[in-house]
Amino acid sequence: xxxAHAHEAPQGFIRKWIFSLDHKVIGLQYYFLALAAVFVxxxxxxxxxxxxxxxxxxxxxxxxxxxxxxxxxxxxxxxIMVFFVLTTAPQGGFGNYFLPIQIGAPDMAFPxxxxxxFWTTFLGFIVLxxxxxxxxxxxLHGWTGYAPLSALQSAGPGEGLGAxxxxxxxxxxxxGALMGALNFITTTLDMRAKGxxxxxxxxxxxxxxITAILGxxxxxxxxxxxxxxxxxxxxxxxxxxxxxxxxxxxxxxxGGSPLLWQHLFWFxxxxxxxxxxxPAMGLCSQxxxxxxxxxxxxxxxxxxxxxxxxxxxxxxWGHHMFMSGMSPYTAFAxxxxxxxxxxxxxxxxxxxxxxxxxGRIRFHSPMLFAxxxxxxxxxxxxxxxxxxxxxxDIYLHETYFVIAHFHLIMGVASIFGIFAATYYWFxxxxxxxxxxxxxxxxxxxxxxxxxxxxxxxxxxxxxxxxRRYSQSTEVAYILKLLPLQRFISIAAFITIASQFIFLFNLxxxxxxxxxxxxxxxxxxxxxxxxxxxxxxxxFSGKTxxxxxxxxxxxxxxxxxxxxxxxxxxxxxxx
Amino acid sequence: xxxxxxxxxxxxxLVSTYFFVAKWWWLPVGASAxxxxxxxxxxxxxxxxxxxxxxxxLALGWFAWKYREGxxxxxxxxxxxxxxxxxxxxxxxxxxxxxxxNLMSRSIWASERFDSAxxxxxxVEVTGxxxxxxxxxxGPDGKxxxxxxxxEDASAGGEAAxxxxxxxxxxxxxxxxxxxxxxxxxxxEVILRxxxxxxxxxxxxxxxxxxxxxxxxxxxxxxxIQTGEYEIACAELxxxxxxxxxGILKVVSQEEFDKWLAAREAEKQ
Numbered sequence: 001x002x003x004a005h006a007h008e009a010p011q012g013f014i015r016k017w018i019f020s021l022d023h024k025v026i027g028l029q030y031y032f033l034a035l036a037a038v039f040v041x042x043x044x045x046x047x048x049x050x051x052x053x054x055x056x057x058x059x060x061x062x063x064x065x066x067x068x069x070x071x072x073x074x075x076x077x078x079x080i081m082v083f084f085v086l087t088t089a090p091q092g093g094f095g096n097y098f099l100p101i102q103i104g105a106p107d108m109a110f111p112x113x114x115x116x117x118f119w120t121t122f123l124g125f126i127v128l129x130x131x132x133x134x135x136x137x138x139x140l141h142g143w144t145g146y147a148p149l150s151a152l153q154s155a156g157p158g159e160g161l162g163a164x165x166x167x168x169x170x171x172x173x174x175x176g177a178l179m180g181a182l183n184f185i186t187t188t189l190d191m192r193a194k195g196x197x198x199x200x201x202x203x204x205x206x207x208x209x210i211t212a213i214l215g216x217x218x219x220x221x222x223x224x225x226x227x228x229x230x231x232x233x234x235x236x237x238x239x240x241x242x243x244x245x246x247x248x249x250x251x252x253x254x255g256g257s258p259l260l261w262q263h264l265f266w267f268x269x270x271x272x273x274x275x276x277x278x279p280a281m282g283l284c285s286q287x288x289x290x291x292x293x294x295x296x297x298x299x300x301x302x303x304x305x306x307x308x309x310x311x312x313x314x315x316x317w318g319h320h321m322f323m324s325g326m327s328p329y330t331a332f333a334x335x336x337x338x339x340x341x342x343x344x345x346x347x348x349x350x351x352x353x354x355x356x357x358x359g360r361i362r363f364h365s366p367m368l369f370a371x372x373x374x375x376x377x378x379x380x381x382x383x384x385x386x387x388x389x390x391x392x393d394i395y396l397h398e399t400y401f402v403i404a405h406f407h408l409i410m411g412v413a414s415i416f417g418i419f420a421a422t423y424y425w426f427x428x429x430x431x432x433x434x435x436x437x438x439x440x441x442x443x444x445x446x447x448x449x450x451x452x453x454x455x456x457x458x459x460x461x462x463x464x465x466x467r468r469y470s471q472s473t474e475v476a477y478i479l480k481l482l483p484l485q486r487f488i489s490i491a492a493f494i495t496i497a498s499q500f501i502f503l504f505n506l507x508x509x510x511x512x513x514x515x516x517x518x519x520x521x522x523x524x525x526x527x528x529x530x531x532x533x534x535x536x537x538x539f540s541g542k543t544x545x546x547x548x549x550x551x552x553x554x555x556x557x558x559x560x561x562x563x564x565x566x567x568x569x570x571x572x573x574x
Numbered sequence: 575x576x577x578x579x580x581x582x583x584x585x586x587x588l589v590s591t592y593f594f595v596a597k598w599w600w601l602p603v604g605a606s607a608x609x610x611x612x613x614x615x616x617x618x619x620x621x622x623x624x625x626x627x628x629x630x631x632l633a634l635g636w637f638a639w640k641y642r643e644g645x646x647x648x649x650x651x652x653x654x655x656x657x658x659x660x661x662x663x664x665x666x667x668x669x670x671x672x673x674x675x676n677l678m679s680r681s682i683w684a685s686e687r688f689d690s691a692x693x694x695x696x697x698v699e700v701t702g703x704x705x706x707x708x709x710x711x712x713g714p715d716g717k718x719x720x721x722x723x724x725x726e727d728a729s730a731g732g733e734a735a736x737x738x739x740x741x742x743x744x745x746x747x748x749x750x751x752x753x754x755x756x757x758x759x760x761x762x763e764v765i766l767r768x769x770x771x772x773x774x775x776x777x778x779x780x781x782x783x784x785x786x787x788x789x790x791x792x793x794x795x796x797x798x799i800q801t802g803e804y805e806i807a808c809a810e811l812x813x814x815x816x817x818x819x820x821g822i823l824k825v826v827s828q829e830e831f832d833k834w835l836a837a838r839e840a841e842k843q
Contacts, residue, residue: 068814142811148788149771149813155704156813242789246770247704248728248735258772258787292641298656323774323809325766325787328687332680339672346668347661349630354660356637358652363575363642375583375634379590382627385672391615391679394686394783395601398774398809440575448582455590459599464778466809469817475807477602477778484599554651561651 009536019119021111022536026118027097028429033122034089034418039503040129041080044073046496049489053482055471068157070470071140075158076131078143079166082272083173084125086414090279091215092121092180094421095208097429099184101527102202104193104544106537109186113179120176128169131162139163142468144269147240147261148253151232154246164233167226174223177215184212193526195546199303200565202525202550203296206303207282210310214271214278217314222268225261232256262324266317273410274313277377278306280417281348284370286550287420288352290523291367292359293561295551298351305344305351312341322390323397331390338388345381349374360554364521365439369420372447373413379451380409383458398468401461404454412450419446419502426506427520431532432513438505442498449495453488460484524564525550576642583635587628594620605800605825606780611682613781622675691763691795696756696831699765701736702773702786703728705815707806708736711749711835718765719745726769749838755824757831758801766792774810777823785810798825 010016020026050057051065051073058064065073096114100107108114131138139158141150149155150163188209192201201209231237232253240261241253289296296302318326318334352374361367383405386392396402419442426434465472465481472478472485519528526546530539544566552563555570563570593599604613639645699710699718712718719742726737733750740746756762766775768786776783782796806821826834 066814067817071811071814071816140811140814146772146811149811152771155771243723244770244788245703245723245726245728245737248726248737250723256789258789292651293643294651295653295655297654298661301656301661323783324772324785325790325792328683331687332683335676336673339676340669342672343665343668347665350660350664351656353630353633353637354656356634356641358654359637359641360643360651361576361638361641363579363638368575368579371579371634371638375586375631378627378630378634382623385623385675386616386619389615389619389676389679391612391683391686392619395612395616395778395781397783398776444582448586451586451590455586455593459593462594462601463599464602464776466776466807468811471817474818474820475805477805478807481599551655554653556653 019115021107021115023096023100023108023111023114024429024534026114027093027095029118030088030092030096030121031094033118033125034085034093037080037084037088037125041077041085042496042499044077044080045492048073048077049492051470052472053486053489055473067470068140069137071142071468072138072158072162074468075140075142075166076128076138079128079170081411082143082276083170084121084128086276086410087177087272088121089418090283090414090421091184091208091211091275092118094283094425095184095211095279098425098527099205099208100187100191101530101534101538102205102525103188103191103196104526104539104546105187105191106539106543108183109191110183113183117176117179117183120172120179124169124172124176127165127172131165131169134161134165136160136162139166144265145229145261147229147232147256147258148242148244150261151229151241152244152246152251153233154249154251164230167229167233171223171226171230174219174226177219178223181212181215181219184208185216188212193544193546199300200546200549202282203285203299203302203306204279204282206306207278210306211275211278214275214310214313218268218271218275221264225264225268229261259321259324259326262321263317266320267314269320270317271313273406274309276410276414277417278309280373280414281306283417283421283424284373285348285352285355286525287366287370287424288355288374289551289553290521291362291364291370292356293362293553294355294359295549295553296351297354297357299549299551301347302351305347308344309341312337312344316341319388319393322393328390335388335390339385342381342385342388349378349381364423365434365436365443366420366424366521368440368443369416369423372443373416373420376408376413376416376450379455380405380407380413384409395464396461398466399461400457400465400467403467404457404461407457408450408454412454422506424521425527426509427516428527428532428534430510430513431516432509433516433520434509434513435505438501442501442505445498445501446495449491449498452491453495456484456488522560522562524548524552524562526565529564529566576639576645580635580639583631583638587631591624591628594624602779604779604781605798605802605804606782607797607799608682608686609779609781615679615682618678619675622671626671687794690793691761695761695763695795697763697765698754698756699767700754700775700786701767701769702775702808702812702819703735703769704771704813705808705819706735706752707754707775707819707821708732709751709754710736711751713747713749713839715744715747717744719743719748747839747842749835749842751838753822753824754806755826755831755834756798757828758798758825760828761795761797764794764796766794771812772810773808773812773819776807776809777804779804780823783809801825801827
């Protein structure tokens with residue numbers, strides 16, 4: 001099987017770095033795409049935070065931010081972050097680079113498909129950015145693109161060509177993601193080295209594998225919904241638009257259902273949350289074990305928890321729609337399922353704490369971000385059961401409480417996963433160590449900053465502060481909350497500024513970092529058995545044979561405090 | 575480093591919890607019959623989830639410090655792959671916690687959303703359009719007159735904005751208002767409509783929110799129990815003027831309500 005996939009190491013710059021078939025290069029391409037995207041997305045949030053506290057400020061190059069500009073900013077911020085950062089970096093980036101190496105494979109199952117999926121994603125990003133530069137600007141309908149607002153050219157500025165580009169970009173992204181998902185699933189099932197049974201796979205591999213299955217099932221639905229929306233917008237169909245008038249003028253549509261878009265969108269949208277967070281869960285499980293020098297607590301429970309999160313993730317989409325006008329009876333069912341998904345999430349948290357317990361913890365920067373991840377995951381998760389109950393959602397829906405919840409659990413927690421992965425795998429990817437004092441400084445500023453930004457948003461929401469309001473001047477009870485907005489903006493300015501420490505460290509360490517050894521963290525998984533950086537076929541033709549589980553740390557009687565997966569088999573524990 | 579983590583995580587936890595407990599920013603005082611039940615369930619949820627949050631964060635900080643390499647209690651890491659009893663224990667506990675919390679709130683949701691308004695409720699049709707709310711009362715005949723999209727004139731406001739068909743006898747006594755006036759202590763049946771895009775009718779003091787969806791007439795109900803003026807805000811992104819799609823709900827005595835409605839009827843004749 002594996003020999004059939006071997007391909008010669010490419011010669012020449014273009015085949016090696018641009019149209020590469022090497023999963024490692026493609027992983028890096030995804031990573032740097034996400035890095036560019038995250039700085040664009042962060043810049044947009046900076047503009048939003050400026051506008052929220054100085055609504056009339058005139059910015060250099062940008063002019064005054066009008067209400068519709070603000071809505072374009074939040075639409076593009078959400079879309080860029082969800083698709084091109086949270087879906088792209090953990091899965092496309094690190095998954096591509098390390099999944100084959102961690103299972104002992106020379107490459108992905110379909111290298112050409114892999115290359116295509118990256119370049120498709122890249123094209124999607126360019127199309128999305130183009131929306132900024134067309135007449136009317138970027139769309140204002142939010143990243144969820146609720147119809148009819150997203151379906152009617154006359155519904156507002158940005159709903160012309162900008163909205164077409166937006167939905168086209170998402171459709172293109174879906175195609176790329178589907179190709180990637182197929183590749184990940186096939187690779188995991190077919191390309192594992194001898195001895196790498198499913199239950200010996202590192203939890204990172206499990207996470208990427210389950211994420212790929214979710215992607216395969218979810219992105220197809222979004223792709224179809226996107227095509228229907230494009231048809232509503234341009235071909236006169238009415239899938240999502242009933243008989244509506246805009247400003248008293250008939251639009252020519254009739255008979256469609258706005259709720260249908262919400263059902264299709266959230267059937268994708270909710271699994272998407274897990275697509276963003278599962279890789280971070282897998283990675284942090286890995287890191288907590290490595291840096292506590294202790295086997296992961298409850299490996300099987302972790303696998304089953306991830307599987308049930310993936311499974312239940314497809315049955316909870318209706319909790320986004322409690323106030324949408326769908327049947328209140330279904331709300332009850334969706335609510336129970338949603339509370340149910342809290343159970344495996346809680347199991348994971350207990351197991352992370354169990355891993356730290358009686359460990360011997362080393363506080364390298366990847367570990368700090370992994371511990372930060374657990375803290376943020378708990379905080380973001382605890383507001384879930386509030387929002388999962390329709391009775392409380394009557395009040396909380398569309399308030400900043402929701403913003404706080406999903407930014408912490410889906411945004412910041414996943415980003416902490418990406419940071420942890422960067423600091424952890426940088427030595428393997430570039431052969432250099434990152435600067436540790438700078439990494440620690442970056443951690444403290446980002447960790448405290450994230451709480452300073454998102455914790456007050458809970459309070460803002462408890463006082464009924466509504467999201468997607470470009471100004472708070474029109475509603476008296478929201479205007480009273482302006483001091484909270486000021487605090488949040490200032491916290492955001494500091495946190496955003498401190499991300500440049502990370503950027504500097506990343507590029508500086510590539511050139512000037514200390515040389516890394518093959519296994520600087522004394523970890524057990526297969527990527528640490530090969531050269532640094534790994535050769536084209538990952539293992540220089542010597543396919544590893546696996547004898548041990550992925551988390552054999554502090555094994556009694558072993559010569560070192562860790563046993564590599566490819567080391568001779570240890571005595572079975574008890 | 576373990577100590578710093580402990581201090582920072584504990585501090586963040588305590589400060590965050592303080593602002594929830596002190597209720598510096600909190601729900602406005604409830605003014606509807608449902609508010610007490612919903613607020614009670616908020617309290618129950620905070621009492622159940624709050625300690626979980628605090629305990630998990632404190633444990634995280636504590637473990638980071640206690641089991642740091644080179645610390646007093648860390649000779650070597652324990653070689654353990656987990657504990658099946660513990661896994662079962664915390665799985666069962668979480669199931670009880672989450673499902674139980676959900677079941678507790680079931681009856682409130684049912685009374686709010688499963689049951690329709692009782693006979694005798696005041697009917698108000700609420701229509702959202704970019705970027706205004708209109709409120710229509712059926713008048714003495716108890717029937718809403720016909721509206722036609724082709725008759726709509728948004729810039730004229732009032733009846734014209736709704737496209738009210740003057741030829742329909744039932745529309746003769748319909749009253750259209752830019753302010754929502756309702757009597758206190760009587761159930762209000764709201765019929766929610768939208769002309770163009772999705773809007774959402776939200777009055778925090780009434781603990782009432784519902785999307786208004788084009789193509790649907792959504793029937794909902796609430797009972798105001800406190801007179802006063804309350805702000806209506808749009809809670810679903812509806813376009814560039816979303817932030818200023820604002821209205822007023824006036825809850826008055828039954829007499830004042832009757833007087834107000836009669837005056838509007840008289841204006842119309």
